[in-house]
Amino acid sequence: SEEDFNLAAIYVSDAQYNRNVYFDTSPQAVRLYMLYNHWALKVLLYFFMLVNLSLAIFEDPAVYPLPIWATMLVEILCLLIFTIRVIHYAKVILRDKFWKDPKNICIIVILTLTLVDMIIYGALKAANYYGVRWSRVLRPLLLVNVTEGRQLRRAFRSIRNALPQIFYVFLLFMFSILIFALMALKLLGKRGLTNINGTPYFTSYLEIMFDLYVLVTTANSPDVMMPAYNANFFFAVFFIVYILINTYIFMSVFLAVVYNNYKKYLKEEVRQLVRAKRHKMVRAFGVLQEQREEGGEPVVTQASWNQLVRLVQPNLSNAHRELLWSVSDDKNQGAIGKVAFVQLADLLNIEIITIKSRPHPLQSLCPSLYQSAPSKLLCQLVQHRAFVMVYDLIILVNAVFIGLDEENPMIANSEWVFLALYILEILLKLYVFEPRVFFSKHSFWNWFDTVIVISALVATIVNSVMKSSSHFSSRQILDIVFILRVLRLIRVVDSIKRFRTIINTLIRIGPAILTFGQLIIVVYYIFAMVGMELFKGKVTFYEQSSTDPAKAYCGNPLLNGTDFAKLNYCKNNFNDVVSSFILLVELTVVNQWHVLSSGFATVTHISARIFFVLFHFIVVIVILNIFVAFVLEAFFVEY
């Protein structure tokens, strides 16, 4: 029956996309589940997720302030959408499974807490009290707990699994810092040395601990050792031993522990996925199986199979489907058993790059012209190696021209020549190669070329029109033109085979880097929200043109004379969500983070450093190492 086919199709599609949902198998629930998996609903969900996260841009402290009622209204709309989605999910899966799954509980708790926080905050604001929107830190967690956040949950689980081991190494590492700090205090504290700004050197135990922690990140090397080194040669040995043990050995051990756990965990996850996939395919088989002969093995007929595949992947071509069938039914019996059927999920995932020797459209339109001798010669020329080399040469000349001064009218006009040459190249290639092959999903560089050249053409024309009509050129459009011009040069790497393999590896690990990007955004968002509550408005940025004397100390007299103010770091603040994100990137890069953290400690309290050390531990030691482990593993598999 149709219901059976729907059920089987759901099983197959769950197996295909590694979804592990214990949905209710009643016909009504199955239909609801098919709706739940509809791409439009997922896009809608992620759109509102994005809207919900973006609210931070408009909430106090805001980049573009909006009244509280406006952001609250949008947030309630988002909460409503999320609630509907959860209810939809609850209708789809079995009651007890729903309440046993921590991710559902998480979502319900987050939604409830957010609502409670909004009510309290609204009430406080209405009564003109001070309120904190603390539930904003929970927003990114929705991204993790939503049904589609499988990859992200896997990343978090892998971190959680590695944490105990990381923690023990971290304890040992902290013990090592404690010991070295004690030694430094005893050796250097009583010598009356001074820092470069005249403050006493290495006299407070807590300060030494912080300085040595910073030294592990290398951010204050060699400054932290200079006073001791200036006093005596041998003290350099102390710092070198410290760096060897704590920066090189311990940091490598952190990477080793994270990588080791990552590999172990990944293997276990892959094993479970394979098991779950098989289980689902067996269920699908169970739904569709028939017995062709008395006492024979149950099978699925080609007719059922065809109907199933059409349901699972409606856009599959007939030829492709027939190919899959002939692979499954290799003995040509018109039906397949369980073993062959179970492979279907994997077969559907294999992308078959059909090298269609389809004729060029021009050949169908005017075969005589396309087959003529000059046309054939042209095709040969374009496909010749020399054609690529000529264009590589053009790109190099173009690079030189870009480097030259564009005020020169000769050079400014040369841009049109280059643009014309690039467009000519694309047109020639389209003349020679079948357009659908040229623009196939895997032809990254053809897409790249075409998009860049056409964008450059449009931007250059807009720029010229604006210039000639109003004698005024928009800085933004010029910037875009410049960027596109330079990006065009990247194409040259595709001509060199060695580079192509490296770049292709990087492109292939791209999607997985996106999961990693989500992970980092979740962590950044939480730190940004906490950071904004702690440090907003403590440091002010004054425009370059400002003549306010407070500009010299970022508007906070406490910063007068600190490195933070001297290095002009005023714009590195937590005054809005965008500034916070940029500041967190700077903290991830690690350099000068002690200046940044000391700046914020100066304007608040010394304990503010905890925020920055915590950030360093979580983002740099744990998450970045997972990133490195991930790139390493990907490279070993691909390269």
Added chain:
Amino acid sequence: SEEDFNLAAIYVSDAQYNRNVYFDTSPQAVRLYMLYNHWALKVLLYFFMLVNLSLAIFEDPAVYPLPIWATMLVEILCLLIFTIRVIHYAKVILRDKFWKDPKNICIIVILTLTLVDMIIYGALKAANYYGVRWSRVLRPLLLVNVTEGRQLRRAFRSIRNALPQIFYVFLLFMFSILIFALMALKLLGKRGLTNINGTPYFTSYLEIMFDLYVLVTTANSPDVMMPAYNANFFFAVFFIVYILINTYIFMSVFLAVVYNNYKKYLKEEVRQLVRAKRHKMVRAFGVLQEQREEGGEPVVTQASWNQLVRLVQPNLSNAHRELLWSVSDDKNQGAIGKVAFVQLADLLNIEIITIKSRPHPLQSLCPSLYQSAPSKLLCQLVQHRAFVMVYDLIILVNAVFIGLDEENPMIANSEWVFLALYILEILLKLYVFEPRVFFSKHSFWNWFDTVIVISALVATIVNSVMKSSSHFSSRQILDIVFILRVLRLIRVVDSIKRFRTIINTLIRIGPAILTFGQLIIVVYYIFAMVGMELFKGKVTFYEQSSTDPAKAYCGNPLLNGTDFAKLNYCKNNFNDVVSSFILLVELTVVNQWHVLSSGFATVTHISARIFFVLFHFIVVIVILNIFVAFVLEAFFVEY
């Protein structure tokens, strides 16, 4: 015959220590080869190697200047020793093998070039001309090419094998920097922005390239982006994309490429070693084999085997040797075939930790006392968990006391109490455990404890005596006392099981880190020699007490107002070999290397930056990544 046994013993010992020497099998050559492998000759060789390297301390620019004739004389002595060693080696191995081996050619070339250089330099100096001792860069290469430098050669070979792949990634990486620099020039060069010191921002292409290369190392983050970021929010995006691609992705790719090659190469090396070892053992078997019965398999009798093992490892106990025989001759036939014989090299390498239930010496001396009830109680107490915990507590209290002010007489005297407690602990343990077991080769912590406590006792007594006799305490001795006191605290980590496993892993990879240390010393020495020729005397360090106005700019007016002078980096110079090594460590740590390199570029020429970029590429990108790969691999195997 004796000669046969010598030959077989040499084969076995070569197999045991993985020596691949194609020595001449004539009896005379075999005896010479046995002499060649004598430990005393090896120690002598390494001693003169060290002397030869240490000459840099006494040669111009010197830490302790010596006249040229003195250092030259010592160097000639060293060269003589090395020449004798090479001649010895030439007598040992076959003529054609000697000249086919690149390491011998290398040594002869190095020795010849050094001699030529010394003659030229001596002549120039005698005629009062300027001369450069360029052959000094060759000195560390002796360490690599000497017969015993197998591990080091393997490390260099693994680098050489990885270089082509690293090079292609490096080219792509440089291309990426070129493209970003061009974009930065176009986007930022014409906006009239200024650096914090008022100089124009991002206007010269070469400067931008250098700044962006430095940004990859994170050393000038976020300073390099602040002028652009202050001008406009969106420019931060440019720098973030740059850091993501070049710092995170490219640096991870470098690690991946190095690690991948390292693993591949290591596997191949291990395979070859196993093959060569087997080959040598088969030859040893061939020398000693006899045929016990007509047409039977050739065997080696127990008598021959015993004589052989006595020759190979004279200090092996009879019990141990009998154990090895019974393992080989498992069927108890009094003779072993080829297959069993070949395992001997590996059997000899297995360290058998014999848990000797040897009685305690006191028990043999006065059994009645040692077996008495109070004595037994004491033994039980010391072996109880509480004993460890009590001493951990004592260590913690000690740590607090160390942290307190030692000027206080009560606290100064408490040191004696702690010392007494630690000595008591060692004595108690020696009372309970058999001393040879307590001080066995693998009891790292017992050795550590005893050495530290006894040194501390000696140093504290010396210090007290000096204080009471002359009312003057030596700062150096006090420093040593402080260091020993703090080091004692480390022992606490051994009580925690989790820590113990991590530390044991680190201790086990210790020997291999030593090979790595040699590798880095070779590279540092070469860079130090070149750096001293290029930059000696350009930057001067003035003592703290100096009132010379030149102190503010390190004695070089060109440095006036530069970051190098402002940050008081005058002692970071190439004026002698020790300063050079410390500076190179700072460059390895990478932070502020742009300030250091710009300083030396200012006092010489802008192209001096090439020296620093080259150092960064070789040491940080190649060698440090090999170190990380090595720690990772070791941890995966051990942990």
